Amino acid sequence: MSGGDKLDFEIRPNPQPVSAAERAALLANPGFGRIFTDHMVTIRYAEGKGWYDGRVESRAPIPMDPAAAVLHYAQEIFEGLKAYHAADGGVTMFRPDANARRFNISAERMSMPHLPEQVFLDSLHHIIQVDREWIPPTEDGSLYLRPFMYASEVFLGVRPALEYLYVLIASPVGAYFSGGVKPVAVWVSQEYTRAAPGGTGAAKCGGNYAASLAAQAEAIEHGCDQVVFLDAVERRYVDELGGMNIFFVYDDGNLVTPPLTGTILPGITRDSVLALAAREGRRVDERPVSFDEWRADAASGRLREVFACGTAAVITPIGVVRTPVGEFKMGDGGPGEVTMGLREQLVAIQRGRADDPHGWVHRVL
Numbered sequence: 001m002s003g004g005d006k007l008d009f010e011i012r013p014n015p016q017p018v019s020a021a022e023r024a025a026l027l028a029n030p031g032f033g034r035i036f037t038d039h040m041v042t043i044r045y046a047e048g049k050g051w052y053d054g055r056v057e058s059r060a061p062i063p064m065d066p067a068a069a070v071l072h073y074a075q076e077i078f079e080g081l082k083a084y085h086a087a088d089g090g091v092t093m094f095r096p097d098a099n100a101r102r103f104n105i106s107a108e109r110m111s112m113p114h115l116p117e118q119v120f121l122d123s124l125h126h127i128i129q130v131d132r133e134w135i136p137p138t139e140d141g142s143l144y145l146r147p148f149m150y151a152s153e154v155f156l157g158v159r160p161a162l163e164y165l166y167v168l169i170a171s172p173v174g175a176y177f178s179g180g181v182k183p184v185a186v187w188v189s190q191e192y193t194r195a196a197p198g199g200t201g202a203a204k205c206g207g208n209y210a211a212s213l214a215a216q217a218e219a220i221e222h223g224c225d226q227v228v229f230l231d232a233v234e235r236r237y238v239d240e241l242g243g244m245n246i247f248f249v250y251d252d253g254n255l256v257t258p259p260l261t262g263t264i265l266p267g268i269t270r271d272s273v274l275a276l277a278a279r280e281g282r283r284v285d286e287r288p289v290s291f292d293e294w295r296a297d298a299a300s301g302r303l304r305e306v307f308a309c310g311t312a313a314v315i316t317p318i319g320v321v322r323t324p325v326g327e328f329k330m331g332d333g334g335p336g337e338v339t340m341g342l343r344e345q346l347v348a349i350q351r352g353r354a355d356d357p358h359g360w361v362h363r364v365l
């Protein structure tokens with residue numbers, strides 16, 4: 001491809017796909033990120049040549065030179081979105097155009113090449129077409145799509161690589177947290193931060209996740225499901241969780257979420273919640289919330305509910321907040337009404353059970 005926004009994909013169907021019986025057994029209880037479909041999409045990039053060699057092929061290990069730049073300097077970005085069975089038997093995706101845009105914003109921050117949005121969208125269409133039988137038939141099942149790009153050039157010098165590989169894999173998933181929607185316990189890390197001003201917090205890159213694992217381990221040690229990160233400068237203000245944004249719900253029915261100042265990943269679920277809440281007539285302020293304020297407002301009862309949101313877990317209530325110096329509960333520790341109402345609305349739109357006034361649902365098949 002030279003300059004244009006169109007790329008032809010060569011389609012090489014998997015000659016040995018998983019049998020229908022085996023697939024049905026896998027789909028009965030897919031969990032999250034454990035099972036993968038029969039195919040993947042790959043596209044190569046070389047400086048001066050652009051994107052080329054687009055393929056839909058059997059999912060298989062990718063040969064890699066030990067000097068591939070990504071293994072040393074972590075030039076890698078990814079996306080995550082879902083495909084659903086539509087009520088009429090078709091297949092839809094939720095806001096894939098927003099993922100295509102964000103992929104390029106991440107690419108820019110990591111000095112990686114721009115992938116035309118249409119090529120990104122076409123790759124999603126291709127894998128859904130070829131692996132549509134892998135969308136779980138269950139109520140809360142979906143096909144999680146994972147596009148990613150990494151520096152494949154064989155070179156140890158420190159500079160943006162001249163060669164990249166874009167890959168798209170797909171994974172049938174059930175509910176993210178086992179046991180359905182129940183409030184999670186979060187650990188507020190005092191030790192670790194996720195993103196500093198000027199850093200890569202707003203880019204969806206693997207490196208951010210690598211850096212969050214120590215904090216996540218600390219959370220698990222303390223019996224928590226997820227970490228809440230505070231800002232890296234003052235360690236006072238709430239940024240987000242390791243892979244989810246956060247919302248606060250007050251007794252007047254209004255919502256607050258931290259602003260996108262560069263240290264927070266601009267979640268598409270976050271953006272959708274902002275729109276849904278506004279449509280319900282709620283005010284949503286994007287402003288900093290300090291951890292002290294969170295604790296004080298929870299104690300006074302002014303703060304009623306807190307929830308986390310992202311593609312994988314959709315909207316998840318936060319029930320217990322734990323720190324090295326003590327813990328407190330949100331409300332009675334059960335899921336809040338506003339949280340569950342927003343969740344139900346969002347899921348209904350995603351699954352085609354409700355009107356889609358914002359045009360978020362993208363028809364694939």
Ligand SMILES: *Cc1c(COP(=O)(O)O)cnc(C)c1O
Binds near residue numbers: 204241
């Ligand atoms: C992906 C991600 C989110 C959620 O983004 P969605 O577009 O809603 O899935 C939030 N925080 C981080 C750090 C993320 O990587």
